[in-house]
Amino acid sequence: KAGVTQTPRYLIKTRGQQVTLSCSPISGHRSVSWYQQTPGQGLQFLFEYFSETQRNKGNFPGRFSGRQFSNSRSEMNVSTLELGDSALYLCASSKGLAGGGFFLTDTQYFGPGTRLTVL
Amino acid sequence: SQQGEEDPQALSIQEGENATMNCSYKTSINNLQWYRQNSGRGLVHLILIRSNEREKHSGRLRVTLDTSKKSSSLLITASRAADTASYFCATADLNSGGYQKVTFGTGTKLQVIP
Numbered sequence: 257k258a259g260v261t262q263t264p265r266y267l268i269k270t271r272g273q274q275v276t277l278s279c280s281p282i283s284g285h286r287s288v289s290w291y292q293q294t295p296g297q298g299l300q301f302l303f304e305y306f307s308e309t310q311r312n313k314g315n316f317p318g319r320f321s322g323r324q325f326s327n328s329r330s331e332m333n334v335s336t337l338e339l340g341d342s343a344l345y346l347c348a349s350s351k352g353l354a355g356g357g358f359f360l361t362d363t364q365y366f367g368p369g370t371r372l373t374v375l
Numbered sequence: 376s377q378q379g380e381e382d383p384q385a386l387s388i389q390e391g392e393n394a395t396m397n398c399s400y401k402t403s404i405n406n407l408q409w410y411r412q413n414s415g416r417g418l419v420h421l422i423l424i425r426s427n428e429r430e431k432h433s434g435r436l437r438v439t440l441d442t443s444k445k446s447s448s449l450l451i452t453a454s455r456a457a458d459t460a461s462y463f464c465a466t467a468d469l470n471s472g473g474y475q476k477v478t479f480g481t482g483t484k485l486q487v488i489p
Contacts, residue, residue, distance in 0.1 A: 260417070291479075299463065299479040312476060346417055354474035361406055361425075362467075362475045366417035 258283065260349050260367035268373045274335040277370045279347035281328050287311075287352025288330035289364065290322060293344040305330050306352045337374045344369045379464045379480025387486040394451040396483040398464030399444075405475065407440055408465045409449050412482070418463065421449075456489045 261280045269275050281288050289312075290302040304312040305324035322332045328349075334341055348364035382397045398407070406425045410418040424431045424440045424447070431438045437450040451458055464480040 289477075298481045301478065306474075311472065311474070312470070344415065348418075352474065354472060361423055363408070363420050363423065364418075364465075364477060365420065366410075368417045369415070371415065 260347060260365050262345075262347055262367035262370050264370060265368065266371045266373075268375060269337050270375050271337055271339060273337050274333065275337060275372060277332045277334075277345055277347075277372075279330045279332070279349075279367055281330070281347075281349030282365055285349040285351055285365075286328055287350045287362070288324055288328065289348045289350070290330070290332050291346045291348065292316075293346060293369075294342075299346075302332065311352075334372075339374050342372060342374045344371050379466055379478065381462075381464060381480045381483045383483060384481070385484045385486070387488065388454055390454060390456055390487055390489050392454055394454050394458070394485055394487070396449045396462050396485070398447045398449070398480050400447075400464075400466045400480070401445065402466075402468065404442075404466045404468050406467045407438075407447050408467065408477075409436075409438060409447075410463045410465060410479075412461045412463065414460070421462075451485075454485075454487045456487050458485060459487045460485060 263278045287306045289304040292300045301314040308324045319335045324330045346369045348366045350362045350364045353362045379398045379400045408423045409421045412418045422433045435452045440447045461482045463482045467475045467477045470476045
């Protein structure tokens, strides 16, 4: 089974530009989560999409947005880039299970990440 | 904000020694998971322990969970140079929709010296 893929792997942009990152989940997975990782803030949750709907959202400004397509592929967009947006952006896919209460386990599988540098 | 705080932030040991990392969290959880990340790469899932379990083993990994103290530890026995990586704990709770909400800790950077 192919793993989670992210494109592009590396990206250099300048302040004020916008960027779109792409994530293809593992086949059969319906949930895609996005994380921002920086040395100072660690792994910060951005948002989660499930069946084309945003199901969960972290504390990021509206410049960060995402969407999910019917084939579960997801894109993340950052508009008006700032220097502080330089980070490794990771996406994770999972089955996105719900219900089952205490017995629910839904393991996330991560892609290799997109390294974004904002100059 | 981070749910989990890991301790130590960095750890350097000799190959063959055991490595212990600790994770403390703040709110109730459904399960706790440990992940490994090699430098600048994605995270790899290592092991999951449910809130009603106290200990779990997987190969050279041993995880303990103390829900009364809201803490977990990851022990890597007989470490190898290839274990050099950052290790993260991730707590999972159920939100109102009945699905998992996962929050990652700050991570421990482990260096195993050959």
